[in-house]
Amino acid sequence: MSQQPPYDLVVIGAGSGGVRAARMAAGFGARVAILESRFLGGTCVNVGCVPKKMFAYASEFGELFALAKDYGFSVASPSFDWATLRDNKTREITRLNDIYRRLLVNAGVEIIEAHGQIIAPDQVRAGERVLYARHILIATGGRPFVPDVPGRELALVSDDLFSLPALPRTVAVVGGGYIATEFASILHGLGVTVHQFYRGELFLRGFDDDIRQFVARQMQAQGVALHFNTGVRRIEAMGDSRRLHLDNGETLDVDAVFYATGRVPNTEGLFAEGVSVRQRDNGAIEVDNGYRTSVPGLYALGDVTDRVQLTPVALAEGMWLARTLFADDKPAAYLNYENIATAVFCHPNIGTIGLTEQQASERYGKLRIYRSDFRPLRYTLGDSGARTLMKLIVDDASDKVVGLHMAGDEAGEIVQGFAVAITLGATKADFDRTLGIHPTAAEEFVTMR
Numbered sequence: 001m002s003q004q005p006p007y008d009l010v011v012i013g014a015g016s017g018g019v020r021a022a023r024m025a026a027g028f029g030a031r032v033a034i035l036e037s038r039f040l041g042g043t044c045v046n047v048g049c050v051p052k053k054m055f056a057y058a059s060e061f062g063e064l065f066a067l068a069k070d071y072g073f074s075v076a077s078p079s080f081d082w083a084t085l086r087d088n089k090t091r092e093i094t095r096l097n098d099i100y101r102r103l104l105v106n107a108g109v110e111i112i113e114a115h116g117q118i119i120a121p122d123q124v125r126a127g128e129r130v131l132y133a134r135h136i137l138i139a140t141g142g143r144p145f146v147p148d149v150p151g152r153e154l155a156l157v158s159d160d161l162f163s164l165p166a167l168p169r170t171v172a173v174v175g176g177g178y179i180a181t182e183f184a185s186i187l188h189g190l191g192v193t194v195h196q197f198y199r200g201e202l203f204l205r206g207f208d209d210d211i212r213q214f215v216a217r218q219m220q221a222q223g224v225a226l227h228f229n230t231g232v233r234r235i236e237a238m239g240d241s242r243r244l245h246l247d248n249g250e251t252l253d254v255d256a257v258f259y260a261t262g263r264v265p266n267t268e269g270l271f272a273e274g275v276s277v278r279q280r281d282n283g284a285i286e287v288d289n290g291y292r293t294s295v296p297g298l299y300a301l302g303d304v305t306d307r308v309q310l311t312p313v314a315l316a317e318g319m320w321l322a323r324t325l326f327a328d329d330k331p332a333a334y335l336n337y338e339n340i341a342t343a344v345f346c347h348p349n350i351g352t353i354g355l356t357e358q359q360a361s362e363r364y365g366k367l368r369i370y371r372s373d374f375r376p377l378r379y380t381l382g383d384s385g386a387r388t389l390m391k392l393i394v395d396d397a398s399d400k401v402v403g404l405h406m407a408g409d410e411a412g413e414i415v416q417g418f419a420v421a422i423t424l425g426a427t428k429a430d431f432d433r434t435l436g437i438h439p440t441a442a443e444e445f446v447t448m449r
Contacts, residue, residue, distance in 0.1 A: 005132035007031050008326070010124050011139055012116035012270070015042020017302035017314030018139030019100060023107040024322035032109045033133075035116035035126050040100040041093075043141050043303070044311045047159040050096065051089050052182060055161070056345040058085050059189025063384070070382030080191060082167040089162065119272040121295050135325060138285060138293075138300040139318070140270060142263035142309065151235030154242055155257045158183060168192060168255035172244055174232055176203035178344040180260035181215070185346040187258075188224045195252060196224060197244075199231045204344070208356040208405045210371065214389040215407050218348050221385050232257075265304045282306060289334040291321050308337060341419035343412030348388065351415030353422050354403035357393055366396040368428070370448035376409060376441050390444050392428070399427040404445070414442045 009025045011018045014036035022034045039046045058080075065075045104111055114127040118138075124131045144157035158179055169192065173184045176198030184196040196203070203226070204212045220226055227246075235257055236243040244252045265283040278286040278294035284306035291299045299321060302314035316335055324330050344350035354360075360367055370392040379386050388408025395402050404418055421430065436443025 005134050007033050007133040009135045010131050010133040011137045013139035014040045015141045016044050016311045017318040020315045020318035021322045022109045025326050026107040026109045028326035030326045034109050035112045037115040040097050045096050047162055051162045054089050055186045059186045117272050118275050121297050136298050139302050140266045140304045142303040143266045145262045145264045146259045154235045155259045158260050170254040172254045172257045175260035181346045184224050194224050197227045197230050211405050211407050265306055339423050348407045349411035350407050351411030352405045353419045360393045360402050364395040368394040368396050372444045377439055388441055394428045401426055
């Protein structure tokens with residue numbers, strides 16, 4: 001009789017999805033090992049959502065100090081110390097790393113600090129060891145992508161922002177996605193002169209067009225230089241600075257260049273020779289609705305599958321898979337990827353759930369669109385140009401609210417609450433009969449006519 005594999009589950013990657021799957025599987029009685037060669041918590045905890053949000057908070061204080069004067073407070077020339085922010089962030093991230101370690105250990109998961117390489121459908125090499133497992137889960141996430149432009153070695157990526165020895169005075173941010181837009185806002189809020197470059201007509205592709213245009217106007221009014229329809233041809237070192245040669249023939253000198261041109265699945269060195277799974281052109285591992293790859297017993301979830309690159313999605317996928325493989329009460333259905341709320345922590349913040357106006361028009365045809373563009377009460381005592389935009393997209397036939405979008409202060413916090421209503425299938429009539437909390441910005445969503 002053949003010997004049973006010693007592990008029920010080996011997880012490669014200790015990011016959000018991998019850690020959640022490992023902990024839950026262990027809680028269901030499985031013998032689990034998790035491999036990580038970099039840091040516990042993955043991108044989100046270490047070089048993504050968490051430190052980014054801390055820096056986004058920091059970037060708001062300049063405006064808040066100015067606003068305080070409108071309310072009668074004397075604010076004596078505030079100054080900013082980059083090292084304090086950076087080091088306080090690092091201390092907090094270290095604390096979170098320790099928490100992740102304790103959670104795994106307390107759940108009974110064996111932590112192996114080594115690079116994991118799949119050498120057979122049921123075998124993983126971890127340093128000098130070979131681990132045998134009934135199931136293997138790939139949760140290795142993604143990594144920043146820099147296109148092959150001459151001088152690309154002179155550019156920084158998003159991960160680098162969180163450990164800069166000094167804050168540059170002038171920066172070029174290359175990219176038009178949410179990471180690039182967040183970084184442009186954060187750096188500008190910290191006092192850096194920022195130029196953002198994007199090859200397309202308008203950044204934040206995939207978001208509602210009204211939101212994209214509104215955020216562009218607001219960022220430009222704040223002083224961020226937005227260069228659309230403009231690409232970087234090459235980067236040249238000029239002493240300690242960098243010279244960008246643009247495809248319109250112009251040049252720009254800056255202290256640093258940050259590339260935030262997307263992320264690619266992190267599969268480098270993952271498969272030994274002779275082992276292969278079906279992957280897309282960008283390296284993303286193809287999976288079915290149950291996160292099964294083309295190799296039996298081998299699963300993948302989270303950013304390495306390049307489906308929905310959001311931490312809560314990876315967490316939900318990890319929980320679903322662990323319960324499916326090891327729990328007595330298995331899920332009755334696959335995860336539903338409709339109506340996933342998301343936020344962008346640029347300035348102004350973006351919060352959104354459901355369909356854009358274009359998507360809704362293609363799906364439903366006749367729509368009713370409700371918009372409110374207003375100056376929030378908190379800014380009315382001074383001359384700030386900050387505004388908020390809210391938008392509801394309603395399927396005319398059913399009266400169902402199929403898209404809800406906001407750009408303005410605390411958009412993520414506000415939209416999270418409304419996401420419950422959208423998930424439950426709320427109609428415009430449901431919104432109309434809901435009494436608002438006055439005076440708040442959020443009440444605009446239930447008073448639009």
